[in-house]
Amino acid sequence: MQKNVLRLAILLTTVFIVLLPVGSVYAPPVITQLTTNTADDQYPSISSDGSKIAFQSEVDGDAEIFVINSDGTGLTQLTTNTADDMAPSTSSDGSRIAFQSEVDGYWEIFLWEADSDNDGLTDWDEVNVYGTDPLDPDSDDDGLTNGDEVNIYGTDPLDPDTDDDGLNDGLEVEHGTDPLDPDADDDGIPDGEDVEWLQNALDALPNSAFKDGDRDRGLRNAMINILNDVELAVASGDIDEAMELLTNLRRHVDGCGLAPDPNDWIVDCAAQIAIRELIDIYIANLS
Numbered sequence: 313m314q315k316n317v318l319r320l321a322i323l324l325t326t327v328f329i330v331l332l333p334v335g336s337v338y339a340p341p342v343i344t345q346l347t348t349n350t351a352d353d354q355y356p357s358i359s360s361d362g363s364k365i366a367f368q369s370e371v372d373g374d375a376e377i378f379v380i381n382s383d384g385t386g387l388t389q390l391t392t393n394t395a396d397d398m399a400p401s402t403s404s405d406g407s408r409i410a411f412q413s414e415v416d417g418y419w420e421i422f423l424w425e426a427d428s429d430n431d432g433l434t435d436w437d438e439v440n441v442y443g444t445d446p447l448d449p450d451s452d453d454d455g456l457t458n459g460d461e462v463n464i465y466g467t468d469p470l471d472p473d474t475d476d477d478g479l480n481d482g483l484e485v486e487h488g489t490d491p492l493d494p495d496a497d498d499d500g501i502p503d504g505e506d507v508e509w510l511q512n513a514l515d516a517l518p519n520s521a522f523k524d525g526d527r528d529r530g531l532r533n534a535m536i537n538i539l540n541d542v543e544l545a546v547a548s549g550d551i552d553e554a555m556e557l558l559t560n561l562r563r564h565v566d567g568c569g570l571a572p573d574p575n576d577w578i579v580d581c582a583a584q585i586a587i588r589e590l591i592d593i594y595i596a597n598l599s
């Protein structure tokens with residue numbers, strides 16, 4: 313009997329020694345104080361990814377909701393009113409925080425949602441609904457914010473040219489074609505190979521941008537009429553003719569190193585460069 317007890321003791325000791333991790337030392341828990349003030353800070357709620365902690369604080373006399381990064385940085389006050397806002401609860405990434413508030417005299421439930429890039433879409437929706445970057449307000453670099461694409465224009469915030477007509481969504485909105493209709497004037501020519509957006513851009517320039525001060529719309533109309541000829545050439549399939557007309561047109565907007573060239577029709581350099589860039593987009597589309 314004693315032998316068996318001894319064997320058991322040896323066996324347990326061996327198991328214990330084998331299970332004891334090599335080099336393990338006792339590590340005390342790390343406790344970091346995140347707030348230091350003379351008000352009551354209460355009811356912390358940490359996001360499950362560990363990044364954010366929401367809590368309530370009476371630092372301004374009544375309970376308000378705050379959020380702070382778990383490393384103690386980024387303290388932000390989310391509510392500012394004279395009612396009590398209490399008991400926050402965070403979403404997994406800390407970008408949504410639900411809480412109760414007595415702002416209308418009764419306890420009601422509110423939801424705060426972060427929009428880190430201030431583009432009109434919440435971080436949560438960008439990540440979970442639209443697949444856009446919550447830290448990049450224009451995820452497809454088309455000149456329209458993610459929020460405007462979703463909420464105003466109905467365009468795809470992840471596709472710079474939603475209707476695949478050769479003009480990006482931002483250019484279409486800026487120059488008056490429909491970013492959701494590849495042939496806005498129904499003439500059989502896709503917007504990106506058509507002239508209306510470029511004519512609209514010329515029409516929108518101030519008189520002072522033109523060399524003749526836009527007397528009788530002389531040079532402005534001359535450029536618009538050349539584009540009408542370009543459209544006729546494109547419609548008839550004569551791309552060589554269209555390119556020649558465009559190349560000649562471009563010669564009137566190719567100065568402005570230090571000043572416009574003598575033969576330039578647009579003499580305001582910012583306007584000239586903008587129109588030149590549009591002509592270059594058009595030439596590329598036709599090429």
Ligand SMILES: [Ca+2]
Binds near residue numbers: 428429431433434435
């Ligand atoms: Ca956003």
Ligand SMILES: [Ca+2]
Binds near residue numbers: 453
């Ligand atoms: Ca965009």
Ligand SMILES: [Ca+2]
Binds near residue numbers: 473478479480481491
């Ligand atoms: Ca387009």
Ligand SMILES: [Ca+2]
Binds near residue numbers: 499500502503
């Ligand atoms: Ca068209």
